[in-house]
Amino acid sequence: MRTLLATIFLVMLSGILSAQQDAKAKEILDQTSQRTRSYKTIWADFSFALQNKQMSINEENKGSIKIKGGKYVVDIPGHGLKIFSDGKTNWNYMKTGNQVTISPIDESSSELMDPSSVFTIYEKGFKSKYIGEKSVEGKQVYQIELYPDKKDFEVSKITLDINKATYMIQTAVLNGTDGNIYTIKVAKFEPNKEIPDAEFVFDAKKYPGVEVIDLR
Numbered sequence: 001m002r003t004l005l006a007t008i009f010l011v012m013l014s015g016i017l018s019a020q021q022d023a024k025a026k027e028i029l030d031q032t033s034q035r036t037r038s039y040k041t042i043w044a045d046f047s048f049a050l051q052n053k054q055m056s057i058n059e060e061n062k063g064s065i066k067i068k069g070g071k072y073v074v075d076i077p078g079h080g081l082k083i084f085s086d087g088k089t090n091w092n093y094m095k096t097g098n099q100v101t102i103s104p105i106d107e108s109s110s111e112l113m114d115p116s117s118v119f120t121i122y123e124k125g126f127k128s129k130y131i132g133e134k135s136v137e138g139k140q141v142y143q144i145e146l147y148p149d150k151k152d153f154e155v156s157k158i159t160l161d162i163n164k165a166t167y168m169i170q171t172a173v174l175n176g177t178d179g180n181i182y183t184i185k186v187a188k189f190e191p192n193k194e195i196p197d198a199e200f201v202f203d204a205k206k207y208p209g210v211e212v213i214d215l216r
Contacts, residue, residue, distance in 0.1 A: 025128035025144045028162060035167045039191035042067040048076070049183040057180075062187075071200040084202045089216070091202035100202055103215040125149055126158070133164065136171070140164040154178070 036042075042065070049060040063076035070087040080095030085105065093100040126146040133142055141161040148155060154177055161171040168189060174182040204210055 022127075022129045022144075024130035028130070028142050028144060028167070029128060031167045032162055032169065040068070041191065041193055041195045043190045043193045043195065044186050045188040047183075047185045047187060049185075051181045051183070052179050054179055066195050066199060068195050068197070068200065071197070073200050084200055086197070086200045089201075093202060093207070093210075097211065098207060098209055099211045099213065100204070100207070101213045101215065102202075125153065131159075134161075136161055139170065141170055 045062070045064045047060060047062050049058075051058050061076055061078040063074060063078075065075075066073045070085075072083075072085050074081075074083040076082070082093045082095075084091040084093070088105060090103050090105060091100050092103075125148055127149055129145045129147070131143040131145055133140060135141075141163055144160045144162065146158040146160065155174045156177050157175045159171075159173040159175075160169055162168065163170045166189075168186070170186055172184045174184075176182065204212065
C-alpha cells in the first residue's frame with residue numbers, strides 16, 4: 001500500500017507480541033478479510049481526525065475512497081487533495097496551486113502507505129488481541145487491538161471496531177509513534193458499485209492549467 005490517507009496508516013514490542021496470534025481476534029479478522037475480498041469494488045465515505053495533545057492539534061476532515069482491486073481514488077475536499085492510483089502510477093493532486101505530482105508506485109514501500117488497505121490493514125505485519133464487544137452509536141462491534149511486529153512501523157498500536165453484523169471495519173484508531181492519533185470512521189459503505197477504470201487515472205483535461213510534476 002503506498003501513499004495516503006495513509007501516509008498515516010504506522011515500538012516497543014511487549015510480551016503480547018511474542019505470543020501467538022489471539023485465536024478470537026484471528027477468527028473475527030479472517031471473517032472480515034473474507035467478506036472484504038468478496039467485493040469487486042468498495043465505495044466509502046469517511047471522517048478523518050488528527051489529534052496531538054502536546055502540539056494542541058485537533059483537526060477533522062471528511063472524504064471518500066473508491067477501491068477496485070489494487071486501484072483506488074481518495075478525495076479529501078477539505079484539504080483540496082485528491083489521490084489517484086491505477087496500480088502502477090500515483091497522481092497526487094492539490095487544488096491549492098492546481099498542481100499534480102506523478103510518481104511510480106514503490107513496491108518496497110510499506111503496505112500501510114496504500115489507502116486501499118484501510119479495510120485489510122490488519123492482514124500483514126501485526127499481532128492481534130481481542131478486547132471484547134461494545135455498543136458504538138447503537139451498533140454492536142468487536143474491538144481488536146493490533147501491534148506491529150516490526151520496530152520500524154510508524155504506529156505503536158491500531159484499535160479496530162468491527163461491526164458484528166457485517167464484519168466490516170467501522171472505526172480505526174492509529175496511535176503514531178510521533179504522538180499523533182489518527183481516527184478513521186466509515187460513515188457510508190457501498191460494495192460492488194460499478195466504477196469505471198478511468199476514475200483511477202488523473203485526467204488533466206478536467207483541470208485546466210494544471211502544473212504537472214512528473215517524477216517517473
